Amino acid sequence: MANFQYYTAEALDKLKAELHQLKIQGRSDMAKQIAEARDKGDLSENAEYDAAKDAQGLLELKISKLEAVVSNARVLDESTIDLSKVSIYSIVEIRNTKNNATVKYTIVSEEEADLRAGKISVSSPFGKGLLGKKVGELAQIQAPAGHLEFEVMSLTR
Template sequence: MAKFSYYTEEGLNKLKAELNDMKTRGRTEIARQIAEARDKGDLSENAEYDAAKDAQGMHEMKIAKLEEILSNARILDESSIDTSLVAVLSTVKIKNKKNGATLSYTLVSEEEADLKQNKISVGSPIGKGLLGKKVGEMAEIKVPAGVMEFEVLDITRELS
C-alpha cells in the first residue's frame, strides 16, 4: 500500500520542476558525457566511459525515486485542517522546558524541510512528537541527545 505524502502547492511544483530538469537537461548532459567518452577509443579499457555510464544509472535511479514520490504526493487542503491541533503545515511555537528557549517551526513534508527557514519534517523526532498536540500540552521527545521536553505555546496556520 502506498504511503501518501502531503505538500503545499509550492513544494509540489518545486518537485515537478526538479523532475522535469532531470529528465531534460540532466539526461542531455549525461548523454553528452557518454558520447565524449565513447569517442576516446576502446570501451573495454575506458574509465571515463564506465564513469559516465555509472552516472547515467544513478541519474535514472534519482528520476525513478522522484517519480515515485510524486505519484504518492497530495496537495494538502489547508482549509480542512483542525487548527486546534498540531498537524502538517502548522506553525508551532514551543518552549524548551530545560533552558526556557522558545522556538517556532512549521511542520512540512520531508522533501520540503529546511531548517534555515524553520521548516521541519513531520517525520523528524520533533515533528513526530508535536503532531496531535494542543496549546498548553507538553511533548516529551526522544532525540539523539536524550529526552527533551517542550510546551506547545501557540499553533497557527498561514493559509495560502
C-alpha cells in the same frame, strides 16, 4: 500499499519541475557526456566512459525515486485542517522546559524538511512528538540527544 505524502500545491509543483528538468536536461547532458567519453577510444580502458555510465545510473535512480514521490504525493486542502492543534504545515513555537529556550518550526513533509530554514519533517522525532498538541500542552520527545520536554507556546499557519 502506497505511502502518501502531503504537500502544498507550490511544493508539489516544485517537485514536478525538478523531475521534468532531470528527465529532459539531465538525460540530454548525460547522453552528451557518454558520447564524448565513447569518442575517446577503447571502452574497456576508458575510465571517463565508466564514470559517465555510473553517473547515468545515479541520475536514473534519482529520477525513479522522484517519480515515486510525485506519484504518491497529494495536495493538502488547508481548509480541512484543524487549526487548534499542531498538524502538517503548522508553524509552532515551542519552549524547552529545562532551559526555557524557545524555537519556531514549520512542520512539513519529509522532502521539504530543512532545519536551517526552520522546517522539520512530520516524521522526525520532533514532528511526531508535536503532532496533535495544542497551545499550552507539553510534548514529550525522544530525540537522539535523549528525552526532551517542550511546551507549545503558539500555533499559526
